Amino acid sequence: MNAESGFPIKPVYGPADVPVNAGADEPGHYPYTRGVYPTMYTKRPWTMRQYAGFGTAAESNARYHQLLAAGTMGLSVAFDLPTQMGYDSDDPIAHGEVGKVGVAIDSIDDMRQLFAGIPLDQVSTSMTINAPGSVLLLLYQLVAEEQGVPGAALQGTIQNDILKEYIARGTYIFPPKPSLRLVADTFAYCKAEIPKWNTISISGYHMAEAGASPAQEIAFTLANGIEYVRAAIAAGLAVDDFAPRLSFFFVARTTLLEEIAKFRAARRMWARIMRDEFGAKDPKSLMLRFHTQTAGVQLTAQQPEVNLVRVAIQALGAVAGGTQSLHTNSYDEAIALPTEKSARLALRTQQVLAYESGLTGTVDPFAGSYAVEALTDAVEQEATALIDRVFEFGSSVDAIEAGFQKNEIEASAYRIATEIDAGERVVVGVNRFTVAEEEKYEPLRVDPAIEAAQVARLAKLRAERDEPAVQAALADLAKAAAGSVNVLPLMKEALRLRATVGEVCHTLRGVWGVHRPVERF
Numbered sequence: 001m002n003a004e005s006g007f008p009i010k011p012v013y014g015p016a017d018v019p020v021n022a023g024a025d026e027p028g029h030y031p032y033t034r035g036v037y038p039t040m041y042t043k044r045p046w047t048m049r050q051y052a053g054f055g056t057a058a059e060s061n062a063r064y065h066q067l068l069a070a071g072t073m074g075l076s077v078a079f080d081l082p083t084q085m086g087y088d089s090d091d092p093i094a095h096g097e098v099g100k101v102g103v104a105i106d107s108i109d110d111m112r113q114l115f116a117g118i119p120l121d122q123v124s125t126s127m128t129i130n131a132p133g134s135v136l137l138l139l140y141q142l143v144a145e146e147q148g149v150p151g152a153a154l155q156g157t158i159q160n161d162i163l164k165e166y167i168a169r170g171t172y173i174f175p176p177k178p179s180l181r182l183v184a185d186t187f188a189y190c191k192a193e194i195p196k197w198n199t200i201s202i203s204g205y206h207m208a209e210a211g212a213s214p215a216q217e218i219a220f221t222l223a224n225g226i227e228y229v230r231a232a233i234a235a236g237l238a239v240d241d242f243a244p245r246l247s248f249f250f251v252a253r254t255t256l257l258e259e260i261a262k263f264r265a266a267r268r269m270w271a272r273i274m275r276d277e278f279g280a281k282d283p284k285s286l287m288l289r290f291h292t293q294t295a296g297v298q299l300t301a302q303q304p305e306v307n308l309v310r311v312a313i314q315a316l317g318a319v320a321g322g323t324q325s326l327h328t329n330s331y332d333e334a335i336a337l338p339t340e341k342s343a344r345l346a347l348r349t350q351q352v353l354a355y356e357s358g359l360t361g362t363v364d365p366f367a368g369s370y371a372v373e374a375l376t377d378a379v380e381q382e383a384t385a386l387i388d389r390v391f392e393f394g395s396s397v398d399a400i401e402a403g404f405q406k407n408e409i410e411a412s413a414y415r416i417a418t419e420i421d422a423g424e425r426v427v428v429g430v431n432r433f434t435v436a437e438e439e440k441y442e443p444l445r446v447d448p449a450i451e452a453a454q455v456a457r458l459a460k461l462r463a464e465r466d467e468p469a470v471q472a473a474l475a476d477l478a479k480a481a482a483g484s485v486n487v488l489p490l491m492k493e494a495l496r497l498r499a500t501v502g503e504v505c506h507t508l509r510g511v512w513g514v515h516r517p518v519e520r521f
Helices: 057-070 108-114 133-146 163-169 176-193 205-209 214-234 239-245 256-277 306-320 340-355 370-391 396-401 404-421 449-464 467-482 488-496 501-512
Strands: 047-052 074-078 124-128 155-158 200-203 246-252 290-294 325-327
Touching: 047 124, 047 340, 057 074, 057 108, 057 340, 108 133, 108 449, 124 133, 133 155, 133 176, 133 488, 133 501, 155 200, 163 176, 163 205, 163 214, 163 396, 163 404, 176 200, 176 214, 176 239, 176 396, 176 488, 176 501, 200 205, 200 214, 205 214, 205 246, 214 239, 214 246, 214 256, 214 370, 214 396, 214 404, 239 246, 246 256, 246 306, 256 290, 256 306, 256 370, 290 306, 306 325, 306 340, 370 396, 370 404, 396 404, 467 488, 467 501, 488 501
Parallel strands: 047 074, 047 325, 074 124, 124 155, 200 246, 246 290, 290 325
Antiparallel strands: none
8 A cells, every 4th residue: 555645555564664762752842743832732722723704704704603602712714716816806807706715805894894793812813815815914903903902912824825826726916026025024014013923824735635645745835935934034034033933734634644644744844944954043933833624625525424534534633743723624515615514513523532532631642653653754755855856946936937846746636536546545435335326415505696795895985985095005005016115014004094905916916917827838
């Protein structure tokens, strides 16, 4: 049997397969193989997040209140595709996509409604947004200020990982260089204004969903992390001033032991990179802290209830691997947006693991396992070799422009697909243990009237706001973007005056241009 990363898995592991001191590292100490904190979950469990957002801000707000009442400890916001791409709901290009895969946020009015009745100094909020990540963060800060909550009290994360968009997802706006500048500006702004905020969640999740193997997932993610660190240092920031706020985002698959090994290897690799390549001195700069989401790509539309079992195994791997926060997918997400009941069951899965399984009683329970220690070394070796190949191109951006990561991921996805088609890799309910007729399932539907409602809200906003002040603020933003000063304070002022997400992004497009991928044949 082969691991998803491609190397063979032995039927039996023993002492000869691992170093003599395997598993002897102390949790909370370099190189953090066994966890970034000495006590891990023995004092408190991981943060239980549930990714939610659909339709209007009011509908999503209602779902957040339901999740908080059910025991969710942190919110995780999904945005619709136009918001992710920096377009307003009334832009012609947004037609048919408003509110479909997440919540539509066009202005401070929507953000205010999204978090109505939720004290932002008492929750941790993760926002899955990249190209316009700084814009959504500033809207969040403005709403918090209206609640009387200072930036120093805000806790959460913006994904803000633009490089993986060029590799795996495609929701980019600007070319790589100005995109990296915007990331570095966000690092600097948050250090001064929102010091507890995680300014980036360097993501392997979307690469994994596109087909990356576990080794590819961490290799390409850490290579992107190196690129962000280099960009911040080039912008004049000291490594220990921003590195403690870097965070990561990984997938958890059903291949339990390889996933546990992957998380352990990633921590060890990042600690060495930060210490040896960048000379970081602050222990927090060496800690790879990460959020995990269970693998959406492994959910099946066939026999969807079986996904409850898959998600439980995936969540077990994330917890045993030492995640800091976790989102568990709902069993029906292969079909449609999750219903209220399925979202609650997904949260209950985490709660069973936290409070019934005994997993929180000890740190890194798989440490010393011959199989897990050997797999940790194997994943690390494979991932290290891939990072070396990335930097043979000069930088992660150079490798992206050459198509290296994308080609490697596509080859991995093809290999797994052919194994499934041949029956060599079993997917329950798909290529084995099928049923003749599926039970009827009624998915959650998004009301198409949402788009018309958002368009009307935007028309009202533009009629009410101080238009000359908005245009003057956008002109100031354009001047800043053409120079070298931090653009976030000027973006914040425009948003405070009720400029829209699309208007801010279009202003930057006018200065920086847009990314046009090179077609290769």
